[in-house]
Amino acid sequence: MNFTEIKGSLNPFVKFEDALVFKISKILKACERSENLIVCIYLIEKDSFLYCNHNLKNILSEDLDKLWEKGWDFWLSRIDAKEVLITRERIRNLFKNIHDGRSLTLRYQMENFAYRKMHIEHEIFIHRTNKHTLAFNYLLDVSDKERIKKCCELSENLLGCRxxxxxxxxxxxxxxxxxxxxxxxxxxxxxxxxxxxxxxxxxxxxxxxxxxxxxxxxxxxxxxxxxxx
The missing domain is CATH 1.10.10.10 (Winged helix-like DNA-binding domain superfamily/Winged helix DNA-binding domain)
Incomplete structure (x- = not known):
């Protein structure tokens, strides 16, 4: 994967320094090679998402431009109404108190971009360069895990377990x-x-x-x- 291919996964609506992208190019290449992990990178100084890997691009499909243009507002709009307030406040608090290596783990339900419910485990990791602060977002769809847990609970009820x-x-x-x-x-x-x-x-x-x-x-x-x- 060359530098030009990486640029195809960057936000086209925001001007980013080529030096920044080049500096983290190895990181971006590793993100693109991931088979299952959903990754996006948020540039705090620009208040914009910088990058999303191929797994997230496939999920977003035609809605990708909405993420580029609206940022967190778009992502939070998909989260379950019972969980969005807590999720928003925890992300906001993380970005208010930034230091390198700080992380936050979130769990919530959201509508995917085919309007089906999915359970998400979401880790945000802060990484600082000389000039920029990046928030790496690692996401896993754990919907199957949650379905199995519910099946186990149902089986216990059917067996008369209290x-x-x-x-x-x-x-x-x-x-x-x-x-x-x-x-x-x-x-x-x-x-x-x-x-x-x-x-x-x-x-x-x-x-x-x-x-x-x-x-x-x-x-x-x-x-x-x-x-x-």
Whole structure:
């Protein structure tokens, strides 16, 4: 793969320095060789996506130009409404506090570009050059994994197996959001800021979850609530 072929995977609507592209050309070649990994690179200073590999181009198809032109707004528009707020805030917080080597792992549901639901595991890794800050986005479609998990749960129900007494019958959508953030290590104050709720409300959600799962502390909550995260 030569330099010209790599340029075909770059955002045509934004002028990037050839020196930057040449500097990371080996990285881009490795991304293009990936059989399964979906990769795109976001240039923070330009507030634009710089590159997406062939796997993402195949998924986006005719919608590729929308990603180039609208950036994160387009990507977030495809995420499930129950998860988009948390996802947006966590990405925003990552970009507010940038340092080389920092990473963020996201899990969410989104509509693919044939309007079918898919489960995504999304890691964002920050890499700084002398002049630029790049956010590498590594995405995996884990929809098959989630389907298998649901089949296992269905099989247990058919066999008469009961869910652990430490798992409540129901938690609210807001409690699910708080639970995911707790599992990702955020404090009650940070959760309050991300969800636009008071610190007191965030603490109350944490206490209610601990009571519902009949556990002693946050560490036990995360361990016993894995199926809900």
């Amino acid at each position: 869910v652990s007494k430490k798992q409540p019958n129901r938690i609210s959508i807001r409690e699910q959001e708080v639970l995911r953030l707790i599992a990702n290590g955020f404090s009650s104050k940070e959760i309050a800021n991300m969800l636009f709720i008071s610190n007191h409300t965030a603490i109350s959600h944490r206490k209610n979850l601990i009571e519902k799962f009949q556990v002693r502390n946050t560490a036990h909550l995360i361990k016993n609530a894995a199926a809900f995260i």
